[in-house]
Structures are given as structure tokens and as C-alpha cells.
Amino acid sequence: MTADDSFSRLDDDDYPAYTMGRAAEMLGTTQGFLRAVGEARLITPLRSAGGHRRYSRYQLRIAARARELVDQGTPIEAACRIVILEDQLEEAQRINAAYRRAAETTEQPAAAT
Numbered sequence: 001m002t003a004d005d006s007f008s009r010l011d012d013d014d015y016p017a018y019t020m021g022r023a024a025e026m027l028g029t030t031q032g033f034l035r036a037v038g039e040a041r042l043i044t045p046l047r048s049a050g051g052h053r054r055y056s057r058y059q060l061r062i063a064a065r066a067r068e069l070v071d072q073g074t075p076i077e078a079a080c081r082i083v084i085l086e087d088q089l090e091e092a093q094r095i096n097a098a099y100r101r102a103a104e105t106t107e108q109p110a111a112a113t
Contacts, residue, residue, distance in 0.1 A: 016046040016054030023055040027064055033076075037063050040080035062087070
């Protein structure tokens with residue numbers, strides 16, 4: 001692997017580039033919060049060869065949304081469930097939009113008489 005290959009991974013939202021300490025610092029939260037969202041199965045960090053948790057930017061965005069809800073007084077388990085449902089809804093809307101676009105492109109205009 002070259003240095004260029006390593007740096008290009010940093011642009012990948014799914015690349016586990018952040019340690020637990022750095023992730024907690026970036027989110028302005030504690031490592032315990034990250035453990036809690038992991039236990040609630042909101043995010044599952046990858047593990048380094050030494051067993052340390054590593055987080056991706058995508059995972060940090062999800063954890064940040066859960067933190068917003070918790071900061072508003074939502075219990076952490078409920079916040080994690082809300083974030084999961086929001087993610088599922090967004091995916092369903094994306095799929096529906098793709099189906100609508102496909103249907104629009106396959107519709108034939110009616111022949112003029």
C-alpha cells in the first residue's frame with residue numbers, strides 16, 4: 001500500500017479513521033456515550049488489531065444526531081431508536097424517488113389522434 005492509497009481512504013466516509021478518544025472529543029461527549037450508543041446497536045465500531053474501537057465519519061454523524069436528541073432530554077435508548085428509524089425512513093424515501101424516476105422515464109407519451 002502506498003501513501004497515496006492511505007490518504008485516499010481518509011475521504012471515505014466509512015473508513016474507521018478515528019479512535020474512541022478522538023471521536024468523543026470531536027463530538028464533545030464522553031467515551032462512555034460512545035460505548036452506550038454501541039451497546040444500543042446504533043453504531044458498531046470496527047476494532048483495530050489491538051482491539052481498540054475505530055469510528056468512521058458516517059458513524060460519527062449518526063452518534064452526533066443521537067447526542068442532539070439526548071441533549072434535548074431523550075433517553076439514550078429512545079434516541080438510538082429514533083435515529084435508526086430516521087435512517088430507515090431516509091433510505092425508503094431514496095428508494096421511492098428512484099422508483100418514481102424509473103417510472104417517469106419508462107412512461108410513453110400518449111399518441112395524438
